[in-house]
Amino acid sequence: MRGSLTAGRSSRRLEIGFKALLLLALSLALITLTVLIVDIVADGVGGLSLSFLTDVPSQIIPENSGIGPAISGTLWLMLVCAAFIIPVGVATAVYLEEYADRSRWFNRAIEVNIQNLAAVPSIVYGILGLAFLVRGPLSLGNVVLAGGLTLGLLVLPVLIVAGREAVRAVPPSIREGSMALGATKWQTIWKQVLPAALPGIATGVILSLSRAIGETAPLIVVGAVSFATFIPSGFGAEITALPIQIFDWVSQPQPEFKTLAAAGIIVLMLILLSMNAVAVWLRNKFEQKW
Amino acid sequence: MSDRTMTEREDPAETRASPAFDLSGAVHGSDGGAEAPMGKAVFRLEDVTVSYDAKPAVSEVTMDIPHNQITALIGPSGCGKSTLIRCLNRMNDLIPSASVDGRVLYHDQDIYGPEIDAVEVRKRIGMVFQKPNPFPKSIYDNIAFGPRVLGMKGDMDEIVERGLSGAALWDEVKDRLDTNAFGMSGGQQQRLCIARCLAVQPDVILMDEPCSALDPISTGKIEDLMLELKREYSIVIVTHNMQQAARVSDRTAFLIVKLDADEKHRQGRLVEYDRTEKIFTNPSDSRTEDYVSGKVG
Numbered sequence: 001m002r003g004s005l006t007a008g009r010s011s012r013r014l015e016i017g018f019k020a021l022l023l024l025a026l027s028l029a030l031i032t033l034t035v036l037i038v039d040i041v042a043d044g045v046g047g048l049s050l051s052f053l054t055d056v057p058s059q060i061i062p063e064n065s066g067i068g069p070a071i072s073g074t075l076w077l078m079l080v081c082a083a084f085i086i087p088v089g090v091a092t093a094v095y096l097e098e099y100a101d102r103s104r105w106f107n108r109a110i111e112v113n114i115q116n117l118a119a120v121p122s123i124v125y126g127i128l129g130l131a132f133l134v135r136g137p138l139s140l141g142n143v144v145l146a147g148g149l150t151l152g153l154l155v156l157p158v159l160i161v162a163g164r165e166a167v168r169a170v171p172p173s174i175r176e177g178s179m180a181l182g183a184t185k186w187q188t189i190w191k192q193v194l195p196a197a198l199p200g201i202a203t204g205v206i207l208s209l210s211r212a213i214g215e216t217a218p219l220i221v222v223g224a225v226s227f228a229t230f231i232p233s234g235f236g237a238e239i240t241a242l243p244i245q246i247f248d249w250v251s252q253p254q255p256e257f258k259t260l261a262a263a264g265i266i267v268l269m270l271i272l273l274s275m276n277a278v279a280v281w282l283r284n285k286f287e288q289k290w
Numbered sequence: 291m292s293d294r295t296m297t298e299r300e301d302p303a304e305t306r307a308s309p310a311f312d313l314s315g316a317v318h319g320s321d322g323g324a325e326a327p328m329g330k331a332v333f334r335l336e337d338v339t340v341s342y343d344a345k346p347a348v349s350e351v352t353m354d355i356p357h358n359q360i361t362a363l364i365g366p367s368g369c370g371k372s373t374l375i376r377c378l379n380r381m382n383d384l385i386p387s388a389s390v391d392g393r394v395l396y397h398d399q400d401i402y403g404p405e406i407d408a409v410e411v412r413k414r415i416g417m418v419f420q421k422p423n424p425f426p427k428s429i430y431d432n433i434a435f436g437p438r439v440l441g442m443k444g445d446m447d448e449i450v451e452r453g454l455s456g457a458a459l460w461d462e463v464k465d466r467l468d469t470n471a472f473g474m475s476g477g478q479q480q481r482l483c484i485a486r487c488l489a490v491q492p493d494v495i496l497m498d499e500p501c502s503a504l505d506p507i508s509t510g511k512i513e514d515l516m517l518e519l520k521r522e523y524s525i526v527i528v529t530h531n532m533q534q535a536a537r538v539s540d541r542t543a544f545l546i547v548k549l550d551a552d553e554k555h556r557q558g559r560l561v562e563y564d565r566t567e568k569i570f571t572n573p574s575d576s577r578t579e580d581y582v583s584g585k586v587g
Contacts (some may be wrong), residue, residue, distance in 0.1 A: 101386070172384075173423035177483065180381060181436035181490050182413030191439065196426050288426050289472075 040269075044262025052263055056229050057245065062256035065249075067264055069228035073144070073240035074213060076232055080148020081212050085159050086205055088152075090194075093163030093201075098189055118157035125154040126221030134222050142223030144232060147239040150218050155208040162207065166200025167193060171290050199286035206279040210272050216243040242268045330357040332494055332524040333378060337392035340373045340382060344389070347373045348558035351392075353543055360516060360525045362539035362566065364532060366581070369545040370558025371528045372420075375496050378526060379415035380408040396494075413440060416487035420499040422479035424471035424486075429454075429463050432471045432482055436490040453489030457481045458515055477508025484515065495519065497527040501534065513538050532582060535566065542569040544578045 055066025092114075100107040129150030133140050140146040170193050178188040194201075219241055226248035228240040242264060249261035333355035339346050348370025355361045363371040373382070380401060382388040393400045401411045425432050433450040442449065450467070454460040459481045463474070471482055480500060487495055497516075501509040516525055516538050529535050535542050543563040547556050562569065562578045573579045580586045 171423075173419060173421060174425060176381065176384065176417075176419060177423040177425065177486075178435070178439075179384065179409075180379065180412055180417035180419075181439070181486065182409055183436070183439040184409050187439045191435065192425060 037269075040262050040265050044259060044264070044266045047259040047263030048266060052260075053267070056231070057227060057248075057260075059227065062254060062260060065257075065260050067242065067245055067267060069231050069240050070242045070245035070264070071267070073228065073232045073237075073244075074242045076144045076235070076237065077148045077151060077219075077239070077241055078209055078213060080145055080235065081152045081155070082205065082209060084149055084152035085156050085208060089156055089159035089204075089208070090163050090201060092156075092160050093167055094189060094194070096160070097164050097167040098185070098193070114157050114160055118161065122154055122215055123217045123221060125150055126218030128153065129218060129222045141236075142239060143236050144239055145235040147219055147222050147224065147241075148235075150222050151212040151215055154215060154218060155212045158211055159204050159208040162204025163197075163201050166197040166204065169200060169288075169290075170196045196288055199282055199288070203279045203283045206275050206282070210275040210279075213272060213275070214243055214268065216241075216247055219244055220247075242271075331355060332357045332397065333526075334395040334398075335392070336395065338374070338377065338394055339391040340370065340377050341389050341391070342385070343387045345555055346557045348545070351545075351560045353560060353563045355524065355526060356541060357524050358520055358522070359540040360520050360527060360538050362535035362542045363526065363528045363545065364530075364535050364542060364581075365545035365558065365561075366547055366586075367530075368556055368558070369547045371545055372498050373558070374545070375498050375526055375528045376417075378494070378496055379412050379417055381412075381417060383408050413490060414492050415494045415496060416490065416492035417496040417498065418480070418483050418487055418500045421503050422476055422483055424474070424479050424482050426470070426472060428468045429471050429474070429482065430467040433486050433489045436486060440490055442490070449489055453485040454482075456488040456519070457485035458511065458518070459485055475508070477504050477511060480504060480508070480512060481515065484512070484519075488519075492523070494524045494526065497525065499528050499530060502530060509534070532570075536570050539566045542566040544569060544573075544575075544581060546577060546581075 051064075052066045053071065054068045055064060056068055057065040057070075096107070096111065096114075100110070102108060102111075129146060132138060133146040133149055134142050138146075140149075174192050174196065175188055178192045179185070183191070219239060222239065224239040224241060224244045226240070226244050228238065228245075230238075232238060232240060246261050246264040246268065249257040249264065331354040335351050335353050335355070338351045339349045341347060351374060363375060365371055376382045377388075377390050377394060378396075378401075382390065390402055394402055396411070396415070399406070401408075425435060427435070430450055433453045434446050437444075437446065437449050451460060451464075454463060459478065462478065463482075471479065474482060480503075484495070484500075501512055504512065513534065516527070519525060520540075527535075527539065541564065544561045545558045546561050548559050549556055562573055562575045564574070568574075569578060570582050573582065
């Protein structure tokens, strides 16, 4: 029997309906984002100025308030965080990909645990930081070092996962080629695998830091100062950060502080977007096509 | 007694304190080994069985591989020729489930012996793979990588030039040594891999289907190169291409796939190993004849 080659009306309608549904979902996300950005920019653009970036916050004269300490505090936190997660995260990724024997139960246990750690709520890391870094065994006090390490613990799983993917993307033929020349396993990893995986690792580092830069809850738990009248400098300084400052302003009743909060959000978003842009650029420019 | 003194090659960059075939670093009192019927043997395989997860992939291979000649391994897919060649420089070590039984003697030393360092083995026995695998670096750094990690002394520019010239690639790339090796053609990439291998001055070169990803012209260039290289190196080549084996090799080993008694597991076996001319014109075994004459594939 020769059937009709034209599609049934109902199946075509289903096709169009499905496409429309997908478009609706996409536009919902995009519209929400646009409304948010427009709203924030409208609220906060008036508060933006050069002195806003450098001034200290003031409770008495909101117009003279700035995010100087918050920016500086965020930079210090990121420095500690990066210095902690890069060596530990890359070493863990290399161990899991190149050395760990997956037939052993503890290596599988490590893998599962790292995946679970990435899903642990950030407040839990805050409590961990408070109990082990600020007080307890390390007793660092509520300083930048403890805050940065807490953020580092929080985003370490993100970097490990990204690092493992980058290492795994280096094809086995490169390792074979290197070993066949008489290079040791370590030389192969250090001189072939890691350089080839570097763009992916760098992207992972930036994405980890951009997750850390927006975190508020763990910093509040480890004792961040929301009303900093000093510019923090050094690992022993008190903790303050952009999201903490924004959180403080949002919770103030006076309308002037709302403008300040919106301006702070604009700055934070600009930093975040440019970090992500660098990550995308790195990936596109240096990613090796095998 | 050293093979190196028997070659015409000058070794200004020779930095190894031990003779080429001493893999343990200990003084080895060998006198060169017994004369094999086809000349001096570089490898003697005695009852070699390579298994993955305790299932043999190729079984009970006994053969001598001659010095400064080209030895070809041919046979149908799955007969274990690649597995066999990869156990000659312990590349199978990289596969955790692989194990080797029997003895693989390289200049009378069992390379699977307890005191042997696989890294030392691979310094002397280089390998070229099926798919060209240049490193994602410049042409220069591709060649210089091996000599650098082995700590070879001497002028690196000279070492790189010698390697590239040895693989007949110098004239084609001398003006773009600092460009990425991924910009070369497939055939050039494969010759780069050969040059990379030559730069560390090995004794043996193993080639695992080196031309299977190349066009006929590039294949011809590599075959010419092999004939050139056998003056100084012993070469073992795995090939799918029988004409290639007939064109370049001095001796040919024919392997087949055998099913187990329970017909579940396949394993490779050596059927016949002889002078290439004999294998292709007057083989002793009817299975070899059927294969080389194209009756079975």
